[in-house]
Amino acid sequence: MTTRPDATPALDLTDVVLELGDGDASVRALDSVSLQLDPGEFAAVVGPSGSGKSSLLAVAGLLSRPTSGSVRLHGIDVGDLSPAAAARFRLENIGFVFQSGNLIPALTAADQLRLAARLAGNRDLDPLPLLRAVGMEHRAGHRPGQLSGGERQRVGIARALVNRPSLLLVDEPTAALDRRRSEDVVQLLAEQASAFGVAVLMVTHDQEVLRHCDRVLEMVDGRLGELAVAEGGSAG
Numbered sequence: 246m247t248t249r250p251d252a253t254p255a256l257d258l259t260d261v262v263l264e265l266g267d268g269d270a271s272v273r274a275l276d277s278v279s280l281q282l283d284p285g286e287f288a289a290v291v292g293p294s295g296s297g298k299s300s301l302l303a304v305a306g307l308l309s310r311p312t313s314g315s316v317r318l319h320g321i322d323v324g325d326l327s328p329a330a331a332a333r334f335r336l337e338n339i340g341f342v343f344q345s346g347n348l349i350p351a352l353t354a355a356d357q358l359r360l361a362a363r364l365a366g367n368r369d370l371d372p373l374p375l376l377r378a379v380g381m382e383h384r385a386g387h388r389p390g391q392l393s394g395g396e397r398q399r400v401g402i403a404r405a406l407v408n409r410p411s412l413l414l415v416d417e418p419t420a421a422l423d424r425r426r427s428e429d430v431v432q433l434l435a436e437q438a439s440a441f442g443v444a445v446l447m448v449t450h451d452q453e454v455l456r457h458c459d460r461v462l463e464m465v466d467g468r469l470g471e472l473a474v475a476e477g478g479s480a481g
């Protein structure tokens with residue numbers, strides 16, 4: 246495990262409650278959730294449909310404001326940020342990776358990365374080193390329609406790392422991939438977590454990829470528990 250007692254956690258949730266809907270339709274999507282993730286730590290979240298996994302990513306990604314409890318990123322209490330300040334903080338500090346890469350169809354792989362950099366105020370990004378890091382330099386000029394599912398996912402991971410986030414939030418990255426590509430993509434996430442010191446929180450239904458993770462968390466009815474802590478860090 247990569248626990249460093251003196252390190253400021255990349256993500257620190259304390260007693261987070263998230264209630265969604267109104268009145269009789271109100272649902273406690275997160276029920277007193279506490280979680281600390283250290284820089285470089287790779288944690289998976291598993292659990293049944295409707296248990297609150299997406300809600301956890303939404304709160305950690307500043308997309309949903311909790312009903313109560315605190316959310317800290319790198320020691321900064323983000324609970325009081327205005328929506329505009331939260332959007333800026335998200336852009337500069339948090340990377341998102343979605344099921345199918347979520348790439349923009351008209352842009353080449355290199356331009357996907359350039360756009361993400363420009364949105365955060367960096368006009369001079371050279372996308373090639375990051376594309377090389379995910380094994381996609383040779384596809385820099387390809388658009389998403391010219392890439393395989395695994396390649397799209399690799400570009401999506403590179404794009405999420407462009408602004409050197411401290412936290413990477415990953416939603417079902419292997420849902421559209423076959424076994425071998427699933428292994429490759431999750432191994433890549435493990436490598437990037439340790440190479441960049443970025444904390445990774447990954448929702449997955451894919452049992453096979455859990456061995457690449459430092460920790461496995463389980464969400465049941467809005468409550469988060471620790472299933473396993475792998476000794477010796479990620480197997481990636």
Ligand SMILES: Nc1ncnc2c1ncn2[C@@H]1O[C@H](COP(=O)(O)OP(=O)(O)OP(=O)(O)O)[C@@H](O)[C@H]1O
Nearest residue numbers: 265266270272274293294295296297298299300301
């Ligand atoms: N806007 C909403 N209003 C009311 N309830 C909601 C809303 N969004 C989600 N929920 C409920 O909150 C609970 C948690 O949903 P969430 O999407 O976080 O689960 P999940 O574990 O990600 O599910 P899945 O694996 O199916 O994607 C569910 O019971 C869901 O029905």
